[in-house]
Amino acid sequence: MASVNPFVAPTSGDQPWVDQMRKTLKTQIAVPIDTPPLSIFSIPQILKDEKPEAYAPQRIGLGPKHHFQAELYQNMQQNKLTAVKRVIKPHQVPDLEDHVAERIKQIIPVLSPCYDSFPETDEDAFAWLFAIDGLFLLDQLGVYLEKGFAIDEKDLIMLENQIPLIVLKEIEKALSQSGENVDDFWESKFRFFSQSNSPFLLSKENIDFSRVNHLLDYMYHSIINNETSSRDVSFIKPGSIQAEKPATEELMEAVIQAAGLIPAAKPFLGLLQSVEKVLYETEDESTIQEIRVPSVSELCETAGVKFVLATSEEGIRNIAFVDGTCFLPVITLGYDTEVILRNLVAYEKLMAKNSMMGGFGLELTEYVDFMCGIIDSAADVKMLREQKIIEGDLRDEEIVKLFNGIGRSLGNMSGQSNLRKTVAEMNRVYNDVPSVRLKNEAEKQARAAAKAITFLVSISGTLVLAREAFVQASGSDTTQMLFSFVSEKLGSF
Template sequence: MDPSLISDPREAKWVAETSQLLDRQLEIEDEIPPVSIFQVPETITSKKPEAYKPQQIGFGPYHHFQPGPYSKMQHQKLLSLPRVLKDHEIPDFRHNVLDKVEKLVPVIRACYETFLRDDDVTMAWVFAIDGLFLLDLFRTYDRGNPVNKRLLLLAQDIMMVENQIPFMVLKEINQALHSSSSDNFSPSIFRSFCEINSPLELCSRLQAPSSVQHLLHYMYFSIINNRPRPPAPSPPSPSPSPSPPSTHDNLPVVPIQQSLDIASVVETVIDLTHLIEKVPDKEIAQLYEQTITSLPEFSTTKTTIPSASKLVARAGFRFQDLPQDEGIQHININGRSFYLPRITLNRDSEVILRNLVAYETLIMLDSDSDDYHPLITEYMGLMCGLIVNVEDVKLLKKENIIKGDLGEDEIVKIFVEMSGGCMLSLKSKEKSKLQEKIDEVNKVYESRPMMKMEYLLFEKPANWVRVGLTRIGSFVGGTWKILAFMVSIVTVFMLTYQAYCDVYGCEKNNLKLLLPYASS
């Protein structure tokens, strides 16, 4: 259709632009690359959006013109451009670089998940400026010279999913800069940058991916492919020494019986009943509803895996770090020895980890094959279960599993926040090796006598009390004394459980029945 026949000028402009872009796309003779640069959905970004949107520097069509990063770094990009051109003796930027990038733009568009409305000329300028800046930055890292603090501060932005520049752009610009030489340009340009900034160990240079879509792609596959080179014969690993019995498992049941005086318990129930009778009916009803709500959680809540400090103190596990050439696919449990890869946590690590997880999620959702498995997502889920307090961090630091300059509190915050929503549930047809290992750990942990006693003494009675309260509430109507008496029993039950937790430890000692008037 002729755009001039459309009455609305905005629609006419859209038809003309779309027609032109489509014609350019149909002229492409090269192989169309797969989608590899995504916009991260709100389901992932909602808890911490600043971890996915560049704060210092924006690259590519998604973020080059973002106001904050643009105003901060556009001047620096333009300042580096003439220096790079001069170093490579490029007299004419438009002819030598820009025109070549513009010819590539129709192919580049296929790398992006969303439709890019900017025209080819604008896109060529964006990719040429951003590509030259990144090439210069990677060369700076690659030379082994000290990297100035300003560039170090950009690392987390450079690693974001939405901020990636296709490798083909960098390759095209590099060829333009080295037209008279046979410069062998490969993804190894990313190596030094990734070695400095990756939270997890990378595979060897020989095992590193030789064909990549962009920087994040290179780091991701360098992490998950970290495995030993073809093994030489090695002596069999020594059998694990018998784990010392958990002190908690050896605690007798008698002290619990001695510490609970039945007469005092009955007296406490009566006192609490008299106290609650003085509370207005409306507040008793609210407390009743709260009790009904709390008990199911008390009796059914389960964690993915117990924390590191609990596994050590209560089940006799011990943690050890894997060799440098063994990554997340080599996490192993041998007896009660738990082998984990090292992780280095610095100021940029959380953002990089979040974007690695997001990238893995998005490539899996975009792929129809079963070739991808949520390896980093599962690993982070494991670490979020193991690290819930400072004691867990100290333990893993002592075993050289956690390194870096972040404090214990900061590390706990990272894993607690990441467990709260940045990792989507990616269901697979069968259990992964890591999930099977976690099941092994949980089976050992839950088979302890103390865990069985906790279930019999507290979780099962809690379920009975919940059922009883629910049925009573359905017919007592305004008989608040009965409700008050039942709530008193539950309160004593919860206080007893809390006392048990203080002495013996338990899985749900953070669950508390809140009584706003209890201190009055």
């Protein structure tokens, strides 16, 4: 049977591509369901490198990205089949293929666009894959609702492991005999699972289930409150914007390059390179960045800032700094929280970057950046725990490791968000403390002194190189080239 992936680049001319597009569009239009948005992504390698096990399922592989992974398949396939039998038995479904797989097969044309990469295989294979995994997910959510546990909750919430909601709706329609509202059926299961596993309080408002993409998407919007942000998001590719070097650093580099041209000046080369390394060595690119804000301990002890638990109805959008008091929502941290938090943040960033419909900001990402900034030690965690801002059974040291291990987002809001304004006000209060002002001024003077030293070293090195040039190649082209090179740099300083 023909491939169900219409997005593979053609290899044999234009007409096959035209035929393929004509067929694809025709089949998508024939399906009486709107094509869902792209919402299931492969995790970028930069995130996988931070913590691979946070994004790759350890026991349960769902959907085309992980279903056939050898170890997951071997250990879980029979459990999936057992779960399928458990679900369909009460409904007296005589033939899974006729009642469920065939129904899913009809929506394959609008199912593949949910994924950023969809492997090539035939429609029957995908229909069975989604039927088995969808029924298994239904079974696990049902067991969780009744008994409070599943085989592996964190695997069910991973971004690459999501099953599109349209698959689950088709399954329930195939099984239901009572005409029960399918949205209500799935919302009850999604909400209970999300309430039990979300690190944050969920919105009390009903989520528009017609716009829910999958389980992770439901949890995300329940946290964010499913409100459209008016702030645009711009993404900066790492390394695409080169930082401007100070003139003193450029001059030092010029002197070093000149020294490399003169054999007799090479003894000075190592000295100059050492000075440059000390003065201008940049941080390791792998160093994790975090939002610029002092830690909880520094803010409390130095600036008298208080941290207080916000009201029980408030979430991450309600963070505020008023009259020296920072109001924060509760966050509950357990052993699976990091996996859930990382996948929520990854989903937000990828949707903000790829969603054509908009509606995705970086609010959750900014909150995580903020927590990474204010938590530097177990003392910071202890202060927040005493105020009931942090709850859960994760130890203080593990919480520090969690927030210090999550890398800074590469996405930036084009406008200043409420959280950024809060951070700016906290920094202003902190920097107005006399001792902090004195420290900042001392650091400023130290940087100025370093520049002055660099200038003196550069001038001295230049004079030495000039003398060597005259001795070795008086009147030669090398001398003229050296003087032109150094004079140009001196003129730009």
